[in-house]
Amino acid sequence: MSAWRPWAGSALLLFPLLIWVVSLGAGYDVIGDVDVSRASVGPSAAHWLGCDHLGRDVLWRLVTASESFVGPSLLACAVALAIGVPAGALSGWLGGRAASLTRFALTTIASLPRFVLVLLVCAAFGNSVQLIALAAGVAYAPTLAEAIYARIQSFRHRGFVLAGQAHGLRSGRILWLHLLWVNHRRLILRHCIQLFAYFLLLETTLSYIGGLDGAGSFGVAQPDPSWGNMIAFEWREPEANLWASLAPGLATALVLLGATWTGRSLVEEQA
Amino acid sequence: MxxxxxxxxxxxxxxxxxxxxxxxxxxxxxxxxxxxxxxxxxxxxxxxxxxxxxxxxxxxxxxxxxxxxxxxxxxxxxxxxxxxxxxxxxxxLGWLPQNPRAALDPLRAVGLQISDCLKLAGRQSDPGPWLKRVNLASGVGALLPHQLSGGMAQRIGIALALARGSRFxxxxxxxxxLDPSLRAGILQELRAARDAxxxxxxxxxxxxxxxxxxxxxxxxxxxxxxxxxxxxxxxxxxxxxxxxxxxxxxxxxxx
Missing domain, CATH: 3.40.50.300 (P-loop containing nucleotide triphosphate hydrolases)
Structure with missing residues (x-):
């Protein structure tokens, strides 16, 4: 793989985090920005990406839309880490019946298609992006746990683990410091990036399908911006500003590409 | 004892x-x-x-x-x-295992691993003197196990065992x-440990x-x-x- 991809990938991944910080600082008014006199105007110095058919600034909506997935996807990562890492590490380290039961429970969750699981949670508990994030984290945890389980189990009886025990290192320190942090932090980071990308895609999809009107919808609904509902809101409009639907689509594609490149570079350096 | x-x-x-x-x-x-x-x-x-x-x-x-x-x-x-x-x-009881490279954490600099051992033994955690004691330059401490030759890995193993300060x-x-000169060096270290x-x-x-x-x-x-x-x-x-x-x-x- 070319040397620039990990760098380009990381830059593309940092981009949503950056605009998230900008958006939190700026506090763009999602409701009050309507101005019909500039409906569907193209890019200009005042509105770099033009305006949508209600005359709302596309760039600001693009930036503000980061709030609907960056924070929640970090929440999803936290949930997946909190469940997946201890479950995978302990069952790999201890083995035995408790490990089999844990893996059985996690495999049961993993056997449900993730998208369906998320929709079920929405249907049962109501639609909120935090809830979707929670469900995505729980749905992803088995994948993370199983990856960690496989690695820890294969490292469990390696020479350096035995040598550490012979030196008098406590099992906890060997497991958390040497096995998880030193040897598998890249693996864990890669799974977090994958989950981040998965959540972005999930949120964009849900908001594209169901984000047009407030009641009974899925995902993030208008007037709150999301890259998914921005596309859905614009692309059928006659004489629309092309950028109003193209920009969020491009942004989604670029961030996903960044996640792929970064994740892949983490795999290759590990091998 | x-x-x-x-x-x-x-x-x-x-x-x-x-x-x-x-x-x-x-x-x-x-x-x-x-x-x-x-x-x-x-x-x-x-x-x-x-x-x-x-x-x-x-x-x-x-x-x-x-x-x-x-x-x-x-x-x-x-x-x-x-x-x-x-x-x-x-x-x-300390242990110097058969394959010293396999006994090292593959992704942790060997100097840090010596420090880990020194800390466990309640000693000052600078690996420098221990590397010197087994005839390795202090720069070796920054290397990862796969960057060491077989003889270097063996000497790191000895440094670890000595740093831990076990009675047996x-x-x-x-x-x-190992080649004969390295062998002699290792035997020398073992003799020194025995004499101590x-x-x-x-x-x-x-x-x-x-x-x-x-x-x-x-x-x-x-x-x-x-x-x-x-x-x-x-x-x-x-x-x-x-x-x-x-x-x-x-x-x-x-x-």
Whole structure:
């Protein structure tokens, strides 16, 4: 793989985090920005990406839309880490019946298609992006746990683990410091990036399908911006500003590409 | 101060891998355990540390007595064997495993690993002097295990074992695959440790080492001790297996 991809990938991944910080600082008014006199105007110095058919600034909506997935996807990562890492590490380290039961429970969750699981949670508990994030984290945890389980189990009886025990290192320190942090932090980071990308895609999809009107919808609904509902809101409009639907689509594609490149570079350096 | 192992038996299914093994390690002495591959040397040594996979009473039976001043540890008599071994591993018994590279954390700089050991031993955590002691430049501390040559990895292993400061040290085939000058350096370190009062259990294929630095000799064959004698008059060994080893060594030396 070319040397620039990990760098380009990381830059593309940092981009949503950056605009998230900008958006939190700026506090763009999602409701009050309507101005019909500039409906569907193209890019200009005042509105770099033009305006949508209600005359709302596309760039600001693009930036503000980061709030609907960056924070929640970090929440999803936290949930997946909190469940997946201890479950995978302990069952790999201890083995035995408790490990089999844990893996059985996690495999049961993993056997449900993730998208369906998320929709079920929405249907049962109501639609909120935090809830979707929670469900995505729980749905992803088995994948993370199983990856960690496989690695820890294969490292469990390696020479350096035995040598550490012979030196008098406590099992906890060997497991958390040497096995998880030193040897598998890249693996864990890669799974977090994958989950981040998965959540972005999930949120964009849900908001594209169901984000047009407030009641009974899925995902993030208008007037709150999301890259998914921005596309859905614009692309059928006659004489629309092309950028109003193209920009969020491009942004989604670029961030996903960044996640792929970064994740892949983490795999290759590990091998 | 002594380590005394009596009637060790390690069971795999209905087969005994090791049976009736007894050995003793004394401070300032080198006990050499010799035997063909697969004779149970390493397994016996690991049982001293409680690091045999499946430590349960059904698998390992032993009468191990480690005297440390006033205190006597009998880990195999304890109900929780894992906990009973905790105070023994490290301060009392150290281990220099057979393949020193495999015994290093593959993604942690070796200097940090020496520091880890020093911290465990309650010493100052600068790895520099310990690298110097085994004739390695201080820059080696920043390297990862796969960047070391075999001889360097072996010396790092020794540095780790010395840094841990165990009273007794189990050294598993320390000179395998090393050139003569490195071998001499390693033997020198082992002698120095012995002279400092460390008790050593040296496991090897190589009977020549016994003459050079052994005090006591044990020969193992198929899981049993077949020869147990002082390391002085090696020509007078009784068991056929020990004699065969001895003759092979003599041929190797062209005598």
């Amino acid at each position: 002594s380590v005394h192992l009596r009637s060790l038996r390690i069971q795999a299914g209905d087969r005994a891998l090791v049976s009736q093994v007894s050995l003793r390690i004394l401070p300032g002495k080198i006990t050499v355990l010799v035997g063909a591959s697969g004779s149970g040397k390493t397994l016996s040594a690991r049982s001293l540390l409680g690091l045999v996979r499946g430590i349960e009473p059904g698998i390992v039976q032993a009468d191990l007595e480690i005297q440390d001043g006033e205190k006597t540890h009998r880990p195999y008599d304890a109900r929780d064997r894992e906990a009973a071994f905790a105070p023994i591993r490290g301060p009392l 040290l189990i050294v598993d085939e320390p000179t395998t695959g 009062g460390v008790g050593l259990l040296l496991i090897t294929h190589d009977l020549r080492l016994v003459r050079k630095l052994g005090d006591h000799l044990l020969v193992m064959d198929r899981g049993c001790i077949v020869e147990d004698r002082s390391a002085q008059d090696l020509g007078a060994m009784k068991s056929p297996q020990a004699q065969a080893l001895w003759q092979a060594t003599a041929r190797l030396e062209g005598r």
